Amino acid sequence: MKNAIKLFQDKKIRVKWDSDKEEWYFSIVDVVVVLTDNDFQTARKYWNKLAQRLREEGNESVTNCHQLKMLASDGKYYKTDVADTEQLLRLIQSVPSKKAEPFKMWLARVGRERIDETQDPELAIDRAMQTYLQKGYSKDWINQRLKTIEVRKELTDEWNRVGIEKQEDFAILTNEITKAWSGKSVKEYKQFKGIKKENLRDNMTNLELILNMLADIESDEEKFEMPMLTKIFL
Helix, strand or coil: CEEEEEEECCEEEEEEEECCCCEEEEEHHHHHHHHHCCCHHHHHHHHHHHHHHHHHCCCHHHHCCEEEEEECCCCCEEEEEEECHHHHHHHHCCCCCHHHHHHHHHHHHHHHHHHHHHHCCHHHHHHHHHHHHHCCCCHHHHHHHHHHHHHHHHHHHHHHHCCCCCHHHHHHHHHHHHHHHHCCCHHHHHHHHCCCCCCCHHHCCHHHHHHHHHHHHHHHHCCCCHHHHHHHHC
């Protein structure tokens, strides 16, 4: 677990990276300070009242939040309410603040885009192409990456066909495939690449993408019958 401080405008927000869960955790009170322009103590009282109201409404984002020890201004570590990215975005929607409006508008836009993509899947491909171009990837790399996405989709469809639907099961199988061609687990490969939450394939070279795609194709051709899957999981 690593400590870090991220700046939001001129405000500091304490964060922690959990390497086991591969998740960033943010100090909720620090975020409330930024959104409400209050001092720390006032923001903490605001958060306590907001948390109580959300619990009464049955909001799972609050009931699932937990505490981590974080460094305070007095140099000591105290248990602090934290939220992962998904929880934090949900909580921001509950704060009536001008500074929260850009986040709310972004969430609304993303939601609309996802709905549009379910009706026209080609939109998702176009959006991915534009995003990669904006990040500076070459067209050759992007074409290779899109091919790996297509192959991956065929593979996950095959997994679904044999009854595998849980994300944690997908992760186990993906780990096995990654080990088969690279000799490293997904977590080890991310450490090798020096990345955290970023998509591993987005940080691969053309050669790595090809090797990974070939491994996916080979796994798909094996058709993953249930007896073999049982061996992997057990």
